[in-house]
Amino acid sequence: EVQLVESGGGLVQPGGSLRLSCAASGFTVSSNYMSWVRQAPGKGLEWVSVIYSGGSTYYADSVKGRFTISRDNSKNTLYLQMNSLRAEDTAVYYCAREPAYCGGDCYFDYWGQGTLVTVSS
Amino acid sequence: SYVLTQPPSVSVAPGKTARITCGGNNIGSKSVHWYQQKPGQAPVLVIYYDSDRPSGIPERFSGSNSGNTATLTISRVEAGDEADYYCQVWDSSSDHPGVVFGGGTKLTVL
Numbered sequence: 001e002v003q004l005v006e007s008g009g010g011l012v013q014p015g016g017s018l019r020l021s022c023a024a025s026g027f028t029v030s031s032n033y034m035s036w037v038r039q040a041p042g043k044g045l046e047w048v049s050v051i052y053s054g055g056s057t058y059y060a061d062s063v064k065g066r067f068t069i070s071r072d073n074s075k076n077t078l079y080l081q082m083n084s085l086r087a088e089d090t091a092v093y094y095c096a097r098e099p100a101y102c103g104g105d106c107y108f109d110y111w112g113q114g115t116l117v118t119v120s121s
Numbered sequence: 122s123y124v125l126t127q128p129p130s131v132s133v134a135p136g137k138t139a140r141i142t143c144g145g146n147n148i149g150s151k152s153v154h155w156y157q158q159k160p161g162q163a164p165v166l167v168i169y170y171d172s173d174r175p176s177g178i179p180e181r182f183s184g185s186n187s188g189n190t191a192t193l194t195i196s197r198v199e200a201g202d203e204a205d206y207y208c209q210v211w212d213s214s215s216d217h218p219g220v221v222f223g224g225g226t227k228l229t230v231l
Contacts, residue, residue, distance in 0.1 A: 037222075047222060050220065058218055107154035107169040108156075
């Protein structure tokens with residue numbers, strides 16, 4: 001059974017850093033495109049970043065240069081390193097998986113339950 | 122960057138048909154996917170590749186995509202269909218590809 005479990009959220013001051021984790025089971029993260037998607041309180045979904053199965057990474061303009069997506073194949077875990085955090089980064093952060101047969105231009109078939117990041121002094 | 126436009130809200134009586142639109146420039150040339158999100162829960166895929174239904178999604182959910190508009194249609198609406206719905210595409214038109222979501226539509230069952 002495919003499962004995605006996020007952790008690492010919490011309260012952080014503006015300018016601070018946080019690392020989110022997404023532990024995967026039931027499949028191998030390195031075989032799929034994996035993304036982070038966030039949702040600010042009361043707002044819609046916003047895509048944050050993707051890591052391709054081949055290792056290429058891409059970011060939304062709103063986080064480029066501040067966030068880094070990565071994975072640890074030995075731990076089958078996806079990460080999001082968030083630096084220089086701002087109030088507008090406050091959101092629930094979801095990790096999401098694309099099916100392995102896709103090569104981009106695809107959908108998310110599994111989502112984690114989300115982890116809340118609050119940036120406030 | 123590519124923009125998807127959804128109506129903020131749609132209201133429908135039980136048993137009737139709800140249509141939620143997703144507008145984008147020549148969206149008919151892209152693959153559109155739809156998600157349902159209920160309060161406090163993660164999104165759930167309800168339609169992929171314009172009109173395909175994942176297993177477990179009722180046949181009442183259908184999709185279409187042509188020209189500048191994609192549409193999610195929910196037939197015989199039930200109270201349990203009340204949720205936010207989001208359309209999604211991949212935008213590979215620039216040198217930094219990424220996922221684009223519509224702003225979301227809140228479906229209210231009267």
